[in-house]
Amino acid sequence: MPTIIPLANVDTDLIERLLDRAFGEGRQARTAYRIREGVDWLEALSFAALDDDEYLAGTIQLWPVALTDPDGRNHPLIMVGPVAVLPEKQSEGYGKALMLAALGAIDAGAALPQVMIGDPDYYGRFFGFSADATQNWHCPGPFDHDRLLVRCENTVILPDEGMLGPWPSALKE
Numbered sequence: 001m002p003t004i005i006p007l008a009n010v011d012t013d014l015i016e017r018l019l020d021r022a023f024g025e026g027r028q029a030r031t032a033y034r035i036r037e038g039v040d041w042l043e044a045l046s047f048a049a050l051d052d053d054e055y056l057a058g059t060i061q062l063w064p065v066a067l068t069d070p071d072g073r074n075h076p077l078i079m080v081g082p083v084a085v086l087p088e089k090q091s092e093g094y095g096k097a098l099m100l101a102a103l104g105a106i107d108a109g110a111a112l113p114q115v116m117i118g119d120p121d122y123y124g125r126f127f128g129f130s131a132d133a134t135q136n137w138h139c140p141g142p143f144d145h146d147r148l149l150v151r152c153e154n155t156v157i158l159p160d161e162g163m164l165g166p167w168p169s170a171l172k173e
Contacts, residue, residue, distance in 0.1 A: 002049035022084035031141035058085035060098035064167035113152035136161035
């Protein structure tokens with residue numbers, strides 16, 4: 001069973017090395033990076049998983065983003081990911097434990113919808129994410145509409161269309 005700790009307790013260089021191993025070189029060119037460009041991850045919702053020897057085995061980061069509707073209104077969301085696990089530790093429950101920790105840390109009474117780019121079968125089955133409400137959403141780069149997922153108790157509150165990007169009030173100055 002992994003030990004889950006706040007990601008803020010982990011050295012940034014270790015996080016970056018783990019992300020490189022999990023996603024490879026050039027990962028920063030991915031669309032997900034462009035969606036959250038210029039904002040910091042949410043410390044209270046981001047975690048690390050340590051293995052039995054107390055080594056970093058995985059991380060999850062959550063980010064403040066927004067869906068800007070055609071009228072220019074920003075609808076705040078929380079972007080989930082990357083969920084990164086060392087290749088040799090995948091399929092050992094680290095990713096699932098990280099997802100449960102991050103989603104469990106979100107205040108259910110004030111929860112913003114969560115968005116992610118990921119496997120619809122896995123994230124739908126275990127965590128309630130779906131691409132049903134995102135078919136007219138856009139991203140700043142290439143993406144597969146079937147992999148743009150949202151988790152929200154009542155998707156009627158979400159705009160039918162819009163562009164994902166950083167949450168403007170969270171941008172670094």
